[in-house]
Amino acid sequence: MSSAATLQHADVHGSHDAHHEHHHHETFITKYVFSQDHKMIAKQFLVTGIIWAIIGGLFSVVFRLQLGYPESTFPWLEDLLGHWAAGGKLKPEFYYALVTMHGTILVFFVLTAGLSGTFANFLIPLQIGARDMASPMLNMLSYWFFFLASTIMFASLFVQTGPASGGWTIYPPLSALGDASSGSKIGMDLWLVSMAMFIVSSLLGGLNYITTILNMRTKGMSMTRLPLTIWALFFTAVLGVLSFPVLLSGAILLLFDRNLGTSFYLSDIVIAGKILPNEGGSAILFQHLFWFLGHPEVYIILLPAMGMSSEIISVNSRKPIFGYMAMVGSVFAIAILAFLVWAHHMFVTGLNPFLGSVFVLLTLLIAVPSAIKVFNWLTTLWRANIRFTPGMLFAIGFVSLFISGGLTGIFLGNSALDLHLHDTYFVVAHFHIVMGVASFFGMFAGVYHWFPKMFGRYLNNTMAFIHFWVTIVGAYLIFWPMHYQGLSGMPRRYYDFSGWSSFNMFNGLNEFISLVAMIVFAVQLLFVFNFFYSMFKGRKVTDSNPWGSNTLEWTTPINPGHGNWPGEIPEVHRGAYDYAKDGKEFIPQNVPVGDDESKAH
């Protein structure tokens, strides 16, 4: 709610010209709360995502405090968390709850809803030349289901037995039996209900994105003229629509096991000395269903970041993206392979080694399209006239992180190595760099680049540069050392390593990582400040195309109303990447092809 209220002023200034065109008698409620305008829904997703990111990030700071200073006590933690930190020291149960919620919040609420929810909503109609989504109504519902999911998940933080604490993957039997741990009680129920709402939200969104892209492109906007952002968002939506339902079916079976006495996942369990009657179930079955979503999910997170970085790198290199069709093809290949590699999360479950080797092969195949993309980004940058805007820096940072994190994926994709590295800090380092931080960089790049279109103002550059440099250096300082910890066998999810003399050599390193994590978190708050400050006080945009970009969103007025274009929707005559062609710096998509224009680039 507050998000909508704070947005009010941003649009009041300077948007009068657009408003003459579209009079729907909008009230405060229909314009800012139950809005059906895709741009407002995007902002709702973004602000909700930012709030979640602060919460999820704060959780990581709190549990890093435990990992970095296992011997110390922090009396203020008790003031903050009550009995969960009695005596100023986190309880192990709460540590697990924090880790679980950190993962859940960041994977689903921030990097799925906050990232693709924001930019799919904002960019799809604007960049394909449509007045709104195929179904603005479903689109609004998509946000409000997300809001409902958020409310339920937020409420679960405050229940007496604590939120879910079995890891974001909620493996049974821990998640299926209320007696298994304190976090398996009502916190787990709320988690499941919240995620069911979340799945509905992301399906409604996904259906809309796919239909809008395939059905509502403006005249002349053939599929091969689409900006790469749209291609990436399209495949993201396809992945979501095909994989989330499978998670839902897994969760339904889990709900039956939890509440109705069935044994889909449970067999031969003794809990607190009591033998349970459940028989014939298989916990591995859940892992298959979970990871059939879980692996596409990492691409749901990553693809929008890839698409936006492609676009931003090309615009700020003032050069066409290198190998447009190869970029589209590689996203397509990644989307297909995403469905065929889920068992590489399960190499240590007693998987048939032959089956394992098939999954190794398919997993390593992902390196091919990934490498194509990396080389295309690098060749786009090669000998370019680069403008280092904050958006560009984050896009380049994304490429850097994607390379560093992707290379360790090749280690983990080999089952022989994975047997050693499974569930160690090596895995933590790998997925945080390649999926977590890299996607965050894509998101930051998108926010810095499209903020002028969203709010008609610029973000502050000085704060942006501080944000970028501290975050990229900090991210490497936090996660790079974790590779070494993982290689030497340090397991993830442990509450306290001080009992193992073999890990004592890492005490100093753990403290260092925690310290950097706190600094990086503080700098994210600087970004949040910059975001809300600039929304009201930022430098005003005076040029409707401030970055000299080719795509259609910059042909709208500076503060577009509902319906995007005051007059006719522009017709498209060319692809999105005609930069530095025929001596011209850029030629927007709606400019007709001239008579003397050269055919090839």
Next chain:
Amino acid sequence: MGSSDMSAGVMEQRKKIHPHKFTLWVGIGSLLMMFAGLTSAYIVKRNQANWQTFELPQFFWYSTIAILLSSGTIYLAQKAFKQREMKKYRSLVVATLVLGVLFIVFQVFGFQQFWKNGLPLGENVSTDFLYVIVGLHGAHVAGGLIVLIILFAKAFNTRTRTYNSIPVELASTYWHFVDVLWIYLLIFLMMIR
């Protein structure tokens, strides 16, 4: 609400298939994935040692007949609507509604048969799957019934006359989908049990 405006905006653009229809088809693909997840889990369990075979209850055959007939009535209803034969349309919608309710009633009877034969929920994994899969399909039929009730209410509301056939076509497509899904599930459960 801006949606009426927006759909006018939709019309001015080139189109092969109405966006709402397309959305429904993508949604159907998504629902299929959910059932594919469940039936795959079923097959995996089927191959484990402690599987118990079961007989499908007789009532499932009656429900099959009901839903097949209802697919026919909704097809005719759509045809009648397009020819503006509103009286015929109304009675056909009612017929579909009744057949849909009958389907659900027969499914419930089928489960009661299971229950009486000593296979309540939680007794063994094989039939528990049946409860979940058939139950989830039933929930989707129930969702379709809600849509039919809305169509029914609209058809009898004489104050607003709309001849927009899209809602009817959407409902009809969805209804055929739950019908075909049921036939598929029935064949699946007969072949693999």
